[in-house]
Amino acid sequence: MSCSLRPVGRAHRARLEALVRGTGLFREAEVATALELLDEALDGDDDYRFLGAFDGDDLTGYACFGPTPDTLGTYDLYWIAVDRARQSEGIGTQLVRAVERTVSAGGGRLIVVETSSRDDYNPTRAFYEARGFGRTATIPGYYAPGDDLVIYVKDLTHGNDLAGTAS
Ligand SMILES: CC(C)(COP(=O)(O)OP(=O)(O)OC[C@H]1O[C@@H](n2cnc3c(N)ncnc32)[C@H](O)[C@@H]1OP(=O)(O)O)[C@@H](O)C(=O)NCCC(=O)NCCS
Helix, strand or coil: CCCEEEECCHHHHHHHHHHHHHCCCCCHHHHHHHHHHHHHHHCCCCCCEEEEEEECCEEEEEEEEEECCCCCCEEEEEEEEECHHHCCCCHHHHHHHHHHHHHHHCCCCEEEEEEECCHHHHHHHHHHHHCCCEEEEEEEEEEECCEEEEEEEEECCCCCCCCCCCC
């Protein structure tokens, strides 16, 4: 199904918090970080852009992304999450495609994603790999002993099909 995409406003802050927590993947400190980033964006910080996927007025997922400081055309996809009950409907793909189009339209070249090597992130890594992100670097034990940082990169200048829509 296709959701409408628009920025996440203050009215959806509580829904975003519940959505992030409800994925079951993030620690409470990470939930707090997600909200801090939203608050900064709502206060006008353009380094963090929140794109929401909406089914009517219901926030079903969102992506947070922004230009990586001190780079030329590199962007970080800081966060992406889809309501647990709505996963595997193509909403995450729709969000990633929209982020790619926005970054590309703004002259961006690279999108960088940091994630975890933990087994519970297997579907997440499969998601990035299936959407054309390449596993580029690993820092062993970065998050915790046995929990590596895995960095994915997508080069938007290499003829990717940015017009692709959600599956
Ligand atoms: C990763 C995530 C954003 C993908 O969004 P989504 O709307 O479920 O993704 P889509 O429906 O567009 O694509 C589904 C694909 O994602 C992968 N996937 C990720 N999580 C999945 C899940 N819980 N169930 C099924 N597939 C999942 C599969 O590879 C699937 O591939 P397929 O289309 O070939 O079957 C979403 O599952 C999510 O919020 N996960 C928890 C939070 C998270 O991991 N965020 C990223 C942190 S770095």
